[in-house]
Amino acid sequence: MTLDFKAPKDCLKDKVILITGAGSGIGRTAAITYAKYGATVILLGRTTEKLEQVYDEIEALGAPQPAIIPMNLLHLSEEQALQISEKIEQEFGRLDGLVNNASILGTLTSIEQHSYETWEQVMQVNVNSTFLLTKHLLPVLRQAPKSSIIFTSSGVGNQGRAYWGVYSVSKFATEGLAQVLADELEGTNTRVNIVNPGATRTAMRAKAFPGENPNDLKTSDALMPLYVYLMSDASEAEHNQRFNG
Ligand code: NAP
Numbered sequence: 127m128t129l130d131f132k133a134p135k136d137c138l139k140d141k142v143i144l145i146t147g148a149g150s151g152i153g154r155t156a157a158i159t160y161a162k163y164g165a166t167v168i169l170l171g172r173t174t175e176k177l178e179q180v181y182d183e184i185e186a187l188g189a190p191q192p193a194i195i196p197m198n199l200l201h202l203s204e205e206q207a208l209q210i211s212e213k214i215e216q217e218f219g220r221l222d223g224l225v226n227n228a229s230i231l232g233t234l235t236s237i238e239q240h241s242y243e244t245w246e247q248v249m250q251v252n253v254n255s256t257f258l259l260t261k262h263l264l265p266v267l268r269q270a271p272k273s274s275i276i277f278t279s280s281g282v283g284n285q286g287r288a289y290w291g292v293y294s295v296s297k298f299a300t301e302g303l304a305q306v307l308a309d310e311l312e313g314t315n316t317r318v319n320i321v322n323p324g325a326t327r328t329a330m331r332a333k334a335f336p337g338e339n340p341n342d343l344k345t346s347d348a349l350m351p352l353y354v355y356l357m358s359d360a361s362e363a364e365h366n367q368r369f370n371g
Pocket residue numbers: 146147148149150151152153170171172173176197198199200226227228229230251278279280281322323324325326327328329330331
């Protein structure tokens with residue numbers, strides 16, 4: 127249903143939307159697409175050059191000027207999360223959308239063989255930093271008339287599968303965080319939903335399935351009707367839902 131959403135041209139006009147992992151993959155496509163629909167996008171990611179390329183692409187479109195936050199989520203502290211929120215408050219006065227998209231895959235291996243170092247890193251990037259950012263952005267999300275949070279899960283985020291290790295566990299935790307928060311925000315101006323993008327042609331997918339032909343997969347663009355829908359006011363009644371891309 128939502129994948130058929132025909133987005134009106136200016137449906138994200140005047141919205142301020144932060145996307146994590148905006149330098150490549152699904153996050154990059156979402157950032158550029160949101161800008162095309164009129165949003166001011168805040169690009170957060172760990173590789174500054176990639177963020178600058180997205181920035182330039184958005185400027186070339188004549189879309190609203192984006193903002194860049196270079197940040198390695200592996201090392202995000204609570205203090206830094208607070209500073210990001212304060213900066214957004216000062217610059218924009220509110221936040222209309224948050225796309226918790228950045229993630230790492232770790233190593234696909236058995237639990238018995240799993241390295242604890244990888245376990246900690248994946249939990250840090252996929253879960254702990256998502257918690258910290260979301261927690262500290264809630265006050266600015268509350269300042270918007272209607273705000274929307276997307277948590278990004280996976281096919282292994284609600285059904286465990288052998289050898290998907292900490293990535294699968296981190297996505298279960300992501301879904302848990304989203305559900306707890308959604309229940310707490312019931313009846314408020316902030317809606318919370320989960321997206322499982324499904325197999326999509328990106329670097330992460332190629333790492334997980336090296337033998338697969340990328341041309342057999344949908345591109346990130348195919349997900350955009352859903353991603354735009356969830357950030358536009360057309361989805362204001364959607365809350366505590368899980369969408370498959
Ligand atoms: P991707 O191409 O690997 O992109 C991930 C993005 O996250 C990149 O921009 C990356 O930055 C950023 N990132 C990774 N570690 C970071 C860190 N420590 N700090 C800041 N940014 C960091 O992956 P994708 O396929 O687009 O995945 C996007 C989301 O969809 C993820 O949550 C993933 O789990 C989920 N997902 C994807 C698929 C699929 O088939 N593609 C399926 C199910 C779920 P750099 O570019 O600088 O590395």
